[in-house]
Amino acid sequence: MTLSSSPSSAVALPPVPALVVQAGGGVLLHPDGEIETLAGGRAAESRLNQVRPLVCHRPHAARRLGLAWFAAHDVLELFAFVRPARFCAPTPRGLARVMGLPVPSSTAEEARTLAWAALALLDDLAVLPPGAATTAEARALAHAMAQGGWAWGGPVLAALGGAGEVPPPAALRRALAVWRALPEVEEEAPLPPPGAWPVAPREARARLAALLGTGAETRPQQADYASAVCAAFEPRLQADQPRVVLAEAGTGVGKTLGYIAPASLWAERNEGTVWISTYTRNLQRQLDRELDRLYPEPEEKARQVVVRKGRENYLCLLNLEEAMARVATLPTEAVALGLMARWVRATRDGDIGGGDFPGWLTDLLGTEPTVGLADRRGECLFSACEHVHRCFIERALRRARRARLVVANHALVMVQAALGGLDDDTRPGRYVFDEGHHVFDAADAAFSAHLTAVEAAEVRRWLVGAEAEGGRSRARGLKRRIEGLIDPDGEAAALLTEALEAARSLPGPAWPTRLGGGTARGAVEHFLVEVRAQVLARAAHATGPHSLEVEVRPPAPGLLDSGRAVAAALSEIVVPLKALAGLLAKRLDAEADTLDTATRTRLESMVRSIERRAVVPLSGWQAMAAGLGDPEPPADFVEWLALERIEGREVDVGLHRHWIDPTRPFAQTLGRRAHGLVVTSATLRDGAGEEESTWRAAEARLGLGHLGAPVIRAAVPSPFDxxxxxxxxxxxxxxxxxxxxxxxxxxxxxxxxxxxxxxxxxxxxxxxxxxxxxxxxxxxxxxxxxxxxxxxxxxxxxxxxxxxxxxxxxxxxxxxxxxxxxxxxxxxxxxxxxxxxxxxxxxxxxxxxxxxxxxxxxxxxxxxxxxxxxxxxxxxxxxxxxxxxxxxxxxxxxxxxxxxxxxxxxxxxxxxxxxxxxxx
Known part of the structure; x- marks a missing residue:
């Protein structure tokens, strides 16, 4: 195979060289075999824009050459079009491994691999059935992307048999409207509560053996671990006292399958759900892959296992629709949105924060047309959205209610605990906290409060929205989200207007310029100016590039006065919002026999959103600001003022409050309400001192002493030498x-x-x-x-x-x-x-x-x-x-x-x- 030909007559690469970049320069391999070396800088930029080479991960290559950008045929973009919702390591070797090509061992071979990979991908397109609807959709998307300047537009259209065709506008609109092809979420009757039958250790060992399969390596430590974990699945004997197992398992024990065995048995036997929480999205993916052993059939696994994250991790179809509407007037956006459309059609669950979404797509396409399409600001319209029946978030929520195992992360579990329940107010009863040594940090993040410019501006944006802020933002304010639920001339509308007017006291657009320039607007911005002044006056090395923090007390006179003003201003927002939420809740009761399901769902969601997105943080900030005059901070808390900098640039400023021991609220809100808890890790204890003291230290850091329940300890050593x-x-x-x-x-x-x-x-x-x-x-x-x-x-x-x-x-x-x-x-x-x-x-x-x-x-x-x-x-x-x-x-x-x-x-x-x- 040459660098430009393929067995398929429909496929040909553009006659361009392939580029491989190393530190300090790059190598161009031309189709005729000539090798050209490149140094970084402007000469390289001019040369690359002239030849538009094949490259793997253009932003990475540009960074290494000291360039901002250059024209190229990025093979990763082609991969994302042809094999959407598939991951490869974004290197020539990574492409080779995923595509079954010889793995290159030299720079020249890496360059050839880029050409071979591109040819193989185009060949995949060439063998698609020419008359199939999916092929027609791909042709329409490729045409729109080609019009937007996509370097691969011509070769892709040729491979798809669409070269020279101009699809009608209706075909293009259908191709972009990928949400219409998604399955609808169906309503189901509520489930009865789960049973309480335990899992015997011998049963867990048998399930573990089945998961490992015949011929698997015998690991007695893993079976011992599975037996120990069973104690967390015993019935609870007293209210507010869960069954707790603290299990340390050395590396190589195989703790994941060790707790999956009893957890899955308990869930099946009792028709209930076990939430397995881990620390990072990468670890969620690993755990999800392990569950293929339990449910090898994809359809069965989709019913029984849900990977659950915060709603800000899922693609919002309304955001996608609004972005797609811009393609007609801004064709340059068609490249990114075309690749996103391909991913939406192939994704398992719409998880844009991990899952089957390749992280390098955001590197290639930018934030706004990728992860920026998620609901990152709590602007969901819930059942008022026309996409609610196809919504990825709704699908995840509903599947999680019926799944046997939900794979979550500590951040989601803790935030939901702090807010009093999940999105639909349900509370799981059985948890496994893997990577349990991070429980403390997750609780610390969830139960803290930050009256800062960034967070206050976010609340203002949630309340006021883009319609009053100007700019290109897709932000939808509370007024839009509540449309149809209140009488526009009634008491609720008057309360809404009062709250939105009062919200002007929160930081608005361009607040960083005003805070530094002495032109603050509104009570909160004036308060933040005083915070900034106290930090700069009292911090050591205030002129350096690093972030700064100082004690709150004793507060400067200006900080104290502005704190009182902030407390009053926040009250003017909180009071009407609470009254508004109360009116919506009353409507739920008063019209219980006439409300349709969609309206009831919207009302419940709106009451919950107002409370969680606005009333809770604003009330917390109000108390923090009002308490600045107290000689001591509230018991159990520590407060400080901070000026956040990134490489010398100021990015945030404000007042912070954390629990000294954040496991106390964690124990009260989640721990005591659970029926069973497994907290497990390879690093629960630090190894210093006597065994009893190390266990006590681990229990203290995890807050298990606040549960008032006995803790069963288990330690299984690593089998490694x-x-x-x-x-x-x-x-x-x-x-x-x-x-x-x-x-x-x-x-x-x-x-x-x-x-x-x-x-x-x-x-x-x-x-x-x-x-x-x-x-x-x-x-x-x-x-x-x-x-x-x-x-x-x-x-x-x-x-x-x-x-x-x-x-x-x-x-x-x-x-x-x-x-x-x-x-x-x-x-x-x-x-x-x-x-x-x-x-x-x-x-x-x-x-x-x-x-x-x-x-x-x-x-x-x-x-x-x-x-x-x-x-x-x-x-x-x-x-x-x-x-x-x-x-x-x-x-x-x-x-x-x-x-x-x-x-x-x-x-x-x-x-x-x-x-x-x-x-x-």
Whole structure:
């Protein structure tokens, strides 16, 4: 096969070269085999715009060449059109693996792979039935995209047999209106409450064996774990006292299938639902894949398993329709929206925040036509929307009520707990919290309050909407959402008008300019000006580029006066909104026998939305502002003022309030109402001290003591021989404050490992400094280097590439460790730039005082080290080295590592030799 021909006569590539980019430059492989090298800069931009090369992930390539953009044929765009709702790692090797092509091993082979992949994709289109409705729809979309300037328009139309055709306007409108082809959501009768029959350990072991299948590796630890978890599925004996199991399972135990076995049995036997909550969207995807073992048939799995996220993660069909309406007048938008239309027709559940939506599509197309089409601002019209019967969110909600297993995330579960229930006010009774060590942080985020410019402006936008704000925003205000539910001349309409007028006291468009320029409008903006002034007056290093925070008390006189004014202004919004919600609720009662289902649903949703989106946050802010004059903050809380900056640019300012112990409200709102809780992780305990003290510390951090119920503890050790498979090195002769020394250490260690290396940093600035010094040498050595905050890719995509590319290297912040699940040789070295101590901010200061001072710092740090170390060995046969470059690596943190794995204090040269030997 040449670079431009195909077995199919209908398929031909444009006669352009293929581009592969490395640090500092790129290589063009022309169709005749000529190789042309490119340096970055304006000369490269001019050349690339002239030849419009084949490329994989144009934004990433542009970033590496130091360009903002260049004209190209991005093979990923073609992949997204031909194979929508399918993922591939966005590299030539990733394309090759997914498409069954030879995996390239050199730069020239990577370039050829781009051409072969593009030809194979066009061939897929050429064999579609020419008269099929789906083929006609694809032709119409490709035509609209070609008119919008899509580089692939001509080749795609030729492959589809539509070259030279001009589809009628009606065909184009049908192709863009993809929502009409979606199945409708049907109403079903409510379900009876679930039963309470328990699951015996022997039954869980039998279900586990069935899930593993014949010939599976025997893992007694996994069966023991499944048996222990069964206790959470016993019937509750007292109200407000759930059955609680705290289960620590070492890496390799197989805890996912271990808790799926009893959870699925309980759900089937009792015709109920178990919610399995994990920490990140990546982990939700992994868990969803594991459930293929339980339900191998896709249709059965669709009935029994639902991946549930917040509504802001799902594509809004009304937003999509409004965006599609612009294609007629703005044809350049047809490229992005055409690819989105292809995805909508193929997606499993409309999850635009993960699921089957490739994260790199947002990199390629931009935020607005992709994730920007989700309902991120709570503007849903509910049953007033014409798309309600096809709505992805409604489908997920209804399926979750009937599913046996719901795969959620901690953020959703906690937010719903804070708001008093799910979207329809139902409350699950059985939970499994996987990655349970993150429960504290999730509760902290859900139960906190922030009277900041960004959050207050968001509430104003939710209330007032775009109709009064101007601009191109699709924001729909409360007035539009409530249309048809109230008499336009009645009391409710008057209350609405009063609330919307009062909402002008919240920050409006262009608030950042006004806050910095002394031209604030409204009570809240004047308050934020005073907050900003107090922060700048009292913070150390106020002129630097970093975010700042200061204590609230004693408040400056201007802050105190403006706080009183804010409390009064917020009351003027809250009072009419509460009255409005009360009138809507009264209508539900007064007209109970005449209201149709759609109107009742709208009324219930509107009452709930007003309460949750406006009354709750505004009332909390009102109390915070009114309490500024108190000599002490409210008991159990810590408050502070903050000015948020990103690289020196001010992005937010405001007053913050957090629970010192956020597991207290979590226990009251969710824990005590549950019937059974499993909290599980590989890193519940930090390993320091006696066993009893480590359990007590874990229970305290998870808030289990607030439940008033006995906790069943279970610990199942890892089956891996860490002493034989791993080494932990503390490098003693690298100055952590010298970027050149740190970069040289990373370079030497990464090269000694031959790639497969993850570098973790506790500050973004240090990551970027090391990357700039490291990238050219690693790329020259044939080791691809990727970096969070540097490459034009989201972190999920970067991790996927890292997993696929066995000899790649990845730099990320300390937080990356939680999303990395990379078995095999793709991860064989972890290097920390310095000890990941907790950030010494005002909130941590309060918690540190409550939970043991320096011992609390050590405990959190050991847990972080333990989590990071756990990434090295994911399955039998994995090997790896963990390196800490910080000479100030205290020995007392060594209990973070498995028994028998001690910290070895070595110089850099010896560390390099050990890494090289470990790989040999």
């Amino acid at each position: 860490y002493q034989a498979a791993t080494r932990v090195l503390g490098v003693t002769d690298v100055s952590r404050d010298e970027p050149d020394q740190v970069a040289a250490a990373f370079r030497a260690l990464f090269m000694a490992a031959g790639g497969g290396a993850l570098g973790l940093f506790t500050a973004v600035a240090r990551l970027k400094a090391v990357h700039a010094r490291l990238a050219p040498d690693l790329e020259a050595a044939g080791l691809p280097l990727y970096a969070q905050h540097v490459d034009a890719m989201d972190i999920g995509t970067l991790i996927a590439i890292f997993r696929e590319e066995e000899d790649a290297c990845l730099l990320g912040t300390d937080a990356v460790r939680d999303g990395v699940d990379v078995p095999g040789r793709s991860l064989r070295l972890i290097v920390f730039d310095r000890v990941p101590w907790p950030r010494p901010d005002i909130l941590h200061k309060a918690r540190r005082a409550l939970w043991g001072g320096p011992a609390y710092d050590d405990r959190l740090t050991r847990l972080r080290l333990k989590q990071a170390f756990g990434r090295l060995v994911r399955r039998a046969g994995d090997r790896g080295v963990f390196v800490m470059l910080d000479p100030r690596f205290p020995s007392r943190l060594g209990s973070a590592f498995p028994p028998g794995v001690a910290i070895e204090r070595v110089g850099l040269a010896e560390a390099v030799a050990i890494v090289r030997e470990h790989e040999s």
